[in-house]
Amino acid sequence: MRKIIMLLAMVACVWTAMPAMAADSLAVDTLTADSAMALVDADLGGPADEDVQDGGLHKQLKRKFIEGSAGFMSLVALALVFGLAFCIERIVYLTLSEVNTKKLLKDVDARLEHDDVEGAKDLCRNTRGPVASICYQALLHIRERVEDIDRQLTNYGQVQVSNMEKGCSWIRLFIAVAPSLGFLGTVIGMVMAFDQIEVAGNIGPTIVAKGMKVALITTIFGIIVAIILQFFYSYILSKINRLTAQMEEGAITLMDSITNYKARNNG
Secondary structure (H helix, E strand, C coil): CHHHHHHHHHHHHHHHHHHHHHHHHHHHHHHHHHHHHHHHHHCCCCCCCCCHHCCCCHHHHHHHHHHCCCHHHHHHHHHHHHHHHHHHHHHHHHHHHHCCCCHHHHHHHHHCCCCHHHHHHHHHCCCCCCHHHHHHHHCCCCCCHHHHHHHHHHHHHHHHHHHHHHHHHHHHHHHHEEEEEHHHHHHHHHHHHHHHHHHHCCCCCCHHHHHHHHHHHHHHHHHHHHHHHHHHHHHHHHHHHHHHHHHHHHHHHHHHHHHHHHCCCCC
């Protein structure tokens, strides 16, 4: 519930500030460009430099965002905000789940060698991450048969993997939705262009320019949002795969330690 409230608060802030920020940014950019052009004309008596006229890439993107259809550009922006919120939450969760697996397993094995099962449990209980969780789960069933412990590790490992992948389906959804919204804006922009042609009764560049601009801008920004989210999603998958490999390695090492413990204590 807290995550949902934080997400809604973030979206509300962005939604409220976006029009004002865009308008202010465009006004400042225009004023800066006009001032620079006036200074160059006064000093050199010639046209302003191309970089001063056009501005940087980020300024061009802001202008194009404002020129696009407000409805579809806002939906694409929401897809970006929600997608990034889920990506950041997963990255923080997975980063906090990472521990020094080798040191943890070495400490657990040392305690089992001294028959300190409760100490090994306390160590795993006080350590964050899925590796410590599956170790603690195995130690809870240390009195059972090795086959039963191995089955418990397998089942609990699947639960931990599901916890790590929580929210990834939403990220995949926004990756698919963003370009789809862009393509929908493209279709609507084309319809607008044909409507203008029908009203004017002829085909001219100035007649269809507005509809075509909306069509292309929405497509561009939808693809940009999908690319950004895809980079984050790939990074999240790499962290999940690394943690899964650590869990499998930890389970194998722990089973060896438990087998040695049971052999010393006659099962």
